[in-house]
Amino acid sequence: MRFTFTDEQTLFKDGLDRFLEKNFSLDARRKMVESKEAHSEHVWAGLATMGALGVPISEGSGGLGGAGVEAMIIMQHLGKHLVLEPYLSSVILAGGLVDLCGSEFQKKVLIPELVAGEGKLAFAHAEQLNDEGGELLRTTATQSGNNWVLKGEKKLILGGATADRFIISARTRESNDQNAGVTLFIVESLDESISGKAYPLIDGSRVLDIQLNDVEVGPESVLGTIDQGQSAIDCVNDRATAAICAEALGIMEVVHEMTMEYLRTRKQFGSALSQFQVLQHRAVDMFINIEEVRSLVMNAAAKAWSDNPYERVRAVSAAKALTNRAGRLVAQEAIQLHGGMGMTQELPLADFVKRLLAIELMFGGERFQRLRFANAEDQGSEKTVFVSPKKRWKQI
Amino acid sequence: MDINFTQEEISFSEEVRDFVSKHLPSDVSRKVLEHKRIGKDDVLRWHVALYEKGWIAPSWPKRFGGCDWNSVYRHIFDVESSALGAPRLSPFGIGMIGAVLMAHGTEAQQNTYLPKMLSGEEWWCQGYSEPGSGSDLASLNTRAERKGESYVVNGQKTWTTHAQWADKIFCLVRTGSGTRKQEGISMLLCDMNSPGVEVRPILTLDGEHEVNEVWFQDVEVPVENLVGEEGKGWSIGKFLLSHERTAIAGVGVSKRELAYLKHLASIHHYHGKPVKEDPVLSDRIAELEIDLLALEMTVLRVAAGEVSGREPGPEASILKIRGTEIQQRLTELQLEVVGQSALPHLPMAWGDHWMGETPGALHAAPLAARYLNTRKTSIYGGTNEIQRNIIAQRVLGL
Numbered sequence: 001m002r003f004t005f006t007d008e009q010t011l012f013k014d015g016l017d018r019f020l021e022k023n024f025s026l027d028a029r030r031k032m033v034e035s036k037e038a039h040s041e042h043v044w045a046g047l048a049t050m051g052a053l054g055v056p057i058s059e060g061s062g063g064l065g066g067a068g069v070e071a072m073i074i075m076q077h078l079g080k081h082l083v084l085e086p087y088l089s090s091v092i093l094a095g096g097l098v099d100l101c102g103s104e105f106q107k108k109v110l111i112p113e114l115v116a117g118e119g120k121l122a123f124a125h126a127e128q129l130n131d132e133g134g135e136l137l138r139t140t141a142t143q144s145g146n147n148w149v150l151k152g153e154k155k156l157i158l159g160g161a162t163a164d165r166f167i168i169s170a171r172t173r174e175s176n177d178q179n180a181g182v183t184l185f186i187v188e189s190l191d192e193s194i195s196g197k198a199y200p201l202i203d204g205s206r207v208l209d210i211q212l213n214d215v216e217v218g219p220e221s222v223l224g225t226i227d228q229g230q231s232a233i234d235c236v237n238d239r240a241t242a243a244i245c246a247e248a249l250g251i252m253e254v255v256h257e258m259t260m261e262y263l264r265t266r267k268q269f270g271s272a273l274s275q276f277q278v279l280q281h282r283a284v285d286m287f288i289n290i291e292e293v294r295s296l297v298m299n300a301a302a303k304a305w306s307d308n309p310y311e312r313v314r315a316v317s318a319a320k321a322l323t324n325r326a327g328r329l330v331a332q333e334a335i336q337l338h339g340g341m342g343m344t345q346e347l348p349l350a351d352f353v354k355r356l357l358a359i360e361l362m363f364g365g366e367r368f369q370r371l372r373f374a375n376a377e378d379q380g381s382e383k384t385v386f387v388s389p390k391k392r393w394k395q396i
Numbered sequence: 397m398d399i400n401f402t403q404e405e406i407s408f409s410e411e412v413r414d415f416v417s418k419h420l421p422s423d424v425s426r427k428v429l430e431h432k433r434i435g436k437d438d439v440l441r442w443h444v445a446l447y448e449k450g451w452i453a454p455s456w457p458k459r460f461g462g463c464d465w466n467s468v469y470r471h472i473f474d475v476e477s478s479a480l481g482a483p484r485l486s487p488f489g490i491g492m493i494g495a496v497l498m499a500h501g502t503e504a505q506q507n508t509y510l511p512k513m514l515s516g517e518e519w520w521c522q523g524y525s526e527p528g529s530g531s532d533l534a535s536l537n538t539r540a541e542r543k544g545e546s547y548v549v550n551g552q553k554t555w556t557t558h559a560q561w562a563d564k565i566f567c568l569v570r571t572g573s574g575t576r577k578q579e580g581i582s583m584l585l586c587d588m589n590s591p592g593v594e595v596r597p598i599l600t601l602d603g604e605h606e607v608n609e610v611w612f613q614d615v616e617v618p619v620e621n622l623v624g625e626e627g628k629g630w631s632i633g634k635f636l637l638s639h640e641r642t643a644i645a646g647v648g649v650s651k652r653e654l655a656y657l658k659h660l661a662s663i664h665h666y667h668g669k670p671v672k673e674d675p676v677l678s679d680r681i682a683e684l685e686i687d688l689l690a691l692e693m694t695v696l697r698v699a700a701g702e703v704s705g706r707e708p709g710p711e712a713s714i715l716k717i718r719g720t721e722i723q724q725r726l727t728e729l730q731l732e733v734v735g736q737s738a739l740p741h742l743p744m745a746w747g748d749h750w751m752g753e754t755p756g757a758l759h760a761a762p763l764a765a766r767y768l769n770t771r772k773t774s775i776y777g778g779t780n781e782i783q784r785n786i787i788a789q790r791v792l793g794l
Contacts, residue, residue, distance in 0.1 A: 004701075
């Protein structure tokens with residue numbers, strides 16, 4: 001059992017940190033969120049050069065063969081620097097789907113472009129925002145000759161505004177079981193039968209809603225097996241959830257350090273705020289929460305790429321439930337301990353707190369994840385016991 | 397990073413499970429699992445079984461008769477043996493003063509005390525707190541005056557756990573004065589049968605006799621029972637606080653109690669339905685389970701760090717706080733799940749020879765008392781408020 005990084009991982013982590021330190025600033029971020037891309041092609045190209053875009057994609061598909069731990073390292077640093085790049089949406093979600101279910105041909109076309117930073121993908125899945133986890137997809141794909149026709153709407157597409165291609169989930173068979181009859185399709189974002197609108201979230205990142213107005217695609221656009229897309233969707237959603245917890249961890253570390261610095265320098269009643277025990281204890285509780293999140297982020301990173309759904313769901317849902325609770329505490333305490341300044345848009349704290357809030361709201365809230373954790377069932381524990389035949393036949 | 401157990405670690409867990417299921421006396425494990433009263437004899441039988449196996453001193457080096465297990469192995473042993481109902485061993489001998497003597501004791505002290513600690517022949521207790529010196533331990537004023545070849549000790553210790561079972565006590569006493577109150581404190585080893593030592597029970601909220609006052613009136617302690625240098629006892633006393641950080645989290649027992657909590661939630665009912673189907677309570681159980689998972693992963697981070705030779709990082713400092721909070725929340729939820737079944741207070745029902753019926757469910761009878769007893773965990777071993785002061789100063793630099 002080892003919790004430390006390998007030399008290779010450490011080298012990569014330090015390189016990434018230096019690159020982001022040099023090429024991404026909060027001022028630049030504030031300008032970027034006003035633009036319609038809401039990210040920087042320069043930073044994206046830099047991540048591609050470092051190899052970061054291929055890291056969590058398997059080698060067989062044209063990636064670097066990393067997994068949860070490498071994704072954790074990257075996401076924690078994207079969080080630390082509050083980077084806007086569509087890493088989660090393009091690489092982990094959509095890239096993960098291509099990696100998991102793509103044909104040789106699809107991988108050959110899509111993965112090298114993705115890894116080189118030349119083609120971005122986005123996963124278009126959510127439809128009704130008022131039924132988390134329980135929704136039956138309403139978007140349909142019906143066969144027309146050899147082709148498929150997609151009709152419906154998709155909401156809150158992360159990284160959608162800058163994506164070259166969407167991976168769209170659609171119902172290909174009538175079913176009341178949300179896990180059955182779902183198929184994935186790869187669709188060009190330029191397709192004329194798609195209309196949509198982009199808008200910002202509370203943290204300034206931009207998402208897209210689209211309408212699929214009888215979008216016709218060929219059979220080569222089907223990603224994976226027809227009617228059986230749901231398990232891959234569950235897989236990449238869990239990976240993304242683990243990854244976004246790592247991002248939140250990176251953010252919380254910065255928020256905590258900002259707050260400690262403020263306590264050490266701000267003076268009232270003739271002494272630094274850090275001298276007041278009541279504030280010290282609140283600072284310690286922030287710290288404890290962050291260390292707990294770190295433990296479960298590591299656990300989720302180790303298991304999010306697992307093929308065992310029980311193990312994966314337990315680790316990921318535990319991490320997200322705790323990240324949500326801790327993230328809220330850390331953000332609220334940071335604001336409170338900064339006093340009036342904590343309420344202003346002016347401090348960098350504002351941007352970090354808002355990203356934490358956005359993370360809390362996506363991929364399942366605290367209660368939602370705890371319910372999922374509690375309901376996960378261990379299929380593996382029901383071992384089949386082989387009983388050898390007892391009867392002894394008479395031998396002639 | 398690879399947080400899976402190695403093949404050796406997995407085989408070790410199996411070996412532990414196998415040994416415990418064969419050698420832990422079944423009446424003892426039953427008492428532990430059912431929260432009955434545990435006597436010295438119960439603990440001793442388990443102690444001796446481990447001693448005979450050579451497993452009684454997990455962290456001690458082999459040359460002193462220990463197992464020399466690293467902290468990951470110790471964690472595995474804790475989790476596996478606790479799950480099967482192993483009673484908590486007395487920590488004061490092997491876990492505390494034994495470790496001190498290996499690091500700071502003379503060879504004669506090591507030869508005199510360590511073997512009997514291992515065999516269970518001599519039991520120890522700890523004389524630190526005094527009526528006027530709790531969190532501010534360094535203000536202690538039990539005095540030891542040097543007279544010829546002895547120290548003469550006068551004063552009073554308190555909250556002394558299982559002093560009524562102990563043969564020996566290790567004490568922090570004042571042998572001199574300095575500019576700082578931490579100076580002039582020494583550590584002495586004293587026989588509980590010495591003339592002038594008197595043990596007076598203190599009954600805790602649960603009505604049980606676990607802690608005591610220990611009075612010293614002109615008690616003579618030979619000078620060879622001084623540990624380390626005279627006047628330098630404070631740093632030795634503090635050595636204990638940094639020793640075996642991972643054990644203080646109590647993960648093994650908490651995992652067992654969580655399993656018990658889930659069991660209770662399946663056999664107790666609200667409106668005819670198992671409590672576990674109540675969305676609010678099941679959410680709180682899940683929350684606790686997730687916090688315990690985070691604690692266990694934190695323990696493993698510290699343990700794995702120790703194995704690779706790193707000093708415990710800042711994460712080690714949170715173990716006492718979160719570990720004890722979780723222990724307390726477990727007792728609170730168990731109580732909430734069984735509700736009125738825990739009302740009857742029949743201390744005889746959790747004794748050794750109870751054959752009668754209880755008005756509530758038998759298993760629920762000790763839970764209210766256990767809840768009260770567990771309030772101690774955030775007070776002993778440095779209150780959780782003191783722990784937060786320490787983290788604020790040493791880790792956060794405030």
